[in-house]
Amino acid sequence: MSYEAAFQRLYPSLFRYLQRLTGDEDVAEDLAQETFVRLLRQSIPEDEVRPWIFTVAMNLVRDRARKTDRRQRLLQGAPELVTRAPLPDEELERKERVTRVRRVLDRLPERDRQLLLMREEGFKYEEIARVVGVAPASVGTLIARALKRFVAMYDAPEVMDDARG
Amino acid sequence: MTHAAEGLLQAWIDGEVDGSAAAELDRHLSGCALCMAEARRLRAAATQLTGALSLLDTPLPAEAGEQAWWRARQAARRPAFARFTESVLGRAAVLTLFAAGVASAALPGSPVREAISSLLADDAGPAAPGATEAPEARAPSAAPEAAAARAEMAVLPADGRVRVLIWSAAPDATVTVNFVAGERVTVRAGGELGEVRFRSGPGRLEVYDLGPGQATVDLPRSLAQASIEVDGRQYLFQDGDRLRTPGPVSSRTAQTVVFRVP
Numbered sequence: 239m240s241y242e243a244a245f246q247r248l249y250p251s252l253f254r255y256l257q258r259l260t261g262d263e264d265v266a267e268d269l270a271q272e273t274f275v276r277l278l279r280q281s282i283p284e285d286e287v288r289p290w291i292f293t294v295a296m297n298l299v300r301d302r303a304r305k306t307d308r309r310q311r312l313l314q315g316a317p318e319l320v321t322r323a324p325l326p327d328e329e330l331e332r333k334e335r336v337t338r339v340r341r342v343l344d345r346l347p348e349r350d351r352q353l354l355l356m357r358e359e360g361f362k363y364e365e366i367a368r369v370v371g372v373a374p375a376s377v378g379t380l381i382a383r384a385l386k387r388f389v390a391m392y393d394a395p396e397v398m399d400d401a402r403g
Numbered sequence: 404m405t406h407a408a409e410g411l412l413q414a415w416i417d418g419e420v421d422g423s424a425a426a427e428l429d430r431h432l433s434g435c436a437l438c439m440a441e442a443r444r445l446r447a448a449a450t451q452l453t454g455a456l457s458l459l460d461t462p463l464p465a466e467a468g469e470q471a472w473w474r475a476r477q478a479a480r481r482p483a484f485a486r487f488t489e490s491v492l493g494r495a496a497v498l499t500l501f502a503a504g505v506a507s508a509a510l511p512g513s514p515v516r517e518a519i520s521s522l523l524a525d526d527a528g529p530a531a532p533g534a535t536e537a538p539e540a541r542a543p544s545a546a547p548e549a550a551a552a553r554a555e556m557a558v559l560p561a562d563g564r565v566r567v568l569i570w571s572a573a574p575d576a577t578v579t580v581n582f583v584a585g586e587r588v589t590v591r592a593g594g595e596l597g598e599v600r601f602r603s604g605p606g607r608l609e610v611y612d613l614g615p616g617q618a619t620v621d622l623p624r625s626l627a628q629a630s631i632e633v634d635g636r637q638y639l640f641q642d643g644d645r646l647r648t649p650g651p652v653s654s655r656t657a658q659t660v661v662f663r664v665p
Contacts, residue, residue, distance in 0.1 A: 245472050250463055253471075258459050271475050278479035332458070339455040357449075358456055363419050378419065379410030385448040392455060 244287050245274055251359050252295060258355055259299055261340050269298045289365045296352060296369065338401035342391040350384035357381055407431060407438045409445070416446055461635050470564070470628070477562055554599055557589040561606025563627030568607070572633050573615040576664040577653070580631060580639060583621045588629070592618040638662050 249270060256266035273295045282290050343351055349370060356366045366381075367374040391397055407415075407428060414420050415428050432439050558565065565588045569578065592599045592610045600611040610618055622629055622641070631639040631650075638650025639660065653661040 242472060245475070249471060253463060254460055257461070258456055261459065263461055267471065271471055271478065274471070274475040275478045278475065335455075336458050339458055342455075354452060355456075357417065358453060363414065363417070376410070378412075378414035378417070379408065381417070382409040382413035382445055385413075385445060385452060388452055388455075389448045392451070 241278055244277070248288060248291055249274070252291060255292065255355050255359055256295055256299065258343070259351065265302065269295055269302065272298055289368045292356065293369045334401045338392065338397055341397050341400055342388060345391060346384070346387060349380070350387060353377070353381050353384050354388060406435065409441065412438065412442045413445055416442065416449065554593065554601065555589060555591045556601040556603060556608060557587045558603045558606065558608045559587055560626055564606050565626055565629045566607050567620055567631045568609045569613050569618055569631070569633045570609065570611045572613040572664045574664055576613050576615050577617045578631065578633060578638060578662040578664070579617070579619045580660045581619065581621050582624050582658055585623050586625060588623065589621040590618060592616060633664060
């Protein structure tokens with residue numbers, strides 16, 4: 239297997255997946271890099287590389303979330319130092335929509351998030367099942383329910399209000 | 404056929420049903436308004452999700468993949484322990500430097516205090532050693548005379564590479580790149596509101612809230628690779644002797660390139 243070819247093929251998709259999952263470009267970049275560092279130290283059959291990479295990336299996201307939670311608990315109550323100028327209407331509206339999507343993703347169960355984001359990256363159900371750890375036959379049902387939950391939360395008034403800050 | 408299960412409909416939408424099962428479902432859907440409506444709902448939900456998620460995406464700069472591949476290979480060559488100590492000790496060193504800088508700035512007559520004072524007073528004053536590679540620094544904003552002041556931060560390259568990222572630049576903000584001797588990459592930046600902030604990491608320096616202000620980047624000629632991006636768009640990419648300036652160049656000489664944000 240050519241690692242470089244695998245990298246060229248999978249990096250944009252992994253980066254996008256991680257960025258959507260974490261909401262942070264820098265974190266996504268770091269985790270994508272760490273994932274590929276681990277791949278370079280392994281010997282993985284070519285047809286298993288993609289699910290392997292996304293499984294490792296998901297574990298790294300979980301590790302990082304645990305560490306961040308600890309840090310945020312420690313920093314609770316720290317004053318917000320940044321002051322910002324008011325945004326133009328169009329930019330404000332876009333920002334609200336971004337916040338709304340972010341809020342919904344954050345509130346969805348982790349498995350729903352994984353299912354939806356992997357589906358968006360064009361994974362086959364069998365690959366999704368392997369990474370998420372469910373039966374392949376149940377993936378369709380789980381995705382359908384996750385989609386419905388996403389839409390219900392996205393349109394919920396409290397999420398809209400929350401996004402408006 | 405009884406009504407189709409939502410999982411089957413979802414699989415059908417996602418192209419996961421084929422052969423005779425797909426043919427049977429097609430036949431059922433053509434005669435069952437209820438299942439067809441459910442399939443449409445699921446498809447609409449998927450479309451809504453795709454649109455919503457695309458709001459979160461930022462485009463990858465053209466060379467980002469190439470740089471990430473290079474970094475991953477470099478990191479993979481180093482043993483895990485070395486990467487751990489590099490990261491932990493590196494951060495500890497930065498914090499120590501920062502703490503030392505802050506402490507010595509408090510002493511009257513200390514060189515750090517003088518450097519910081521001159522930085523605040525002078526538009527493009529000398530570097531404040533205490534400010535170098537601090538996790539985050541802010542330009543002065545409280546005093547009226549600080550409105551035109553510029554803050555400065557420097558980083559060392561990581562494996563000969565540096566990435567400078569400038570965010571929230573308003574139209575007509577300018578970025579001046581000076582090719583200099585030495586090893587350190589220095590950025591001086593200031594906005595009219597004096598709200599510029601910095602963040603740095605190994606081989607990476609970010610400038611936030613430049614607004615309509617100016618940023619000056621001193622880029623060592625010795626770098627293996629450097630890139631300067633403004634709001635996600637690459638303005639300059641240097642790879643060894645090769646220099647590309649895809650950004651809107653106002654002027655260019657052997658020593659300096661000036662960009663103006665459109």
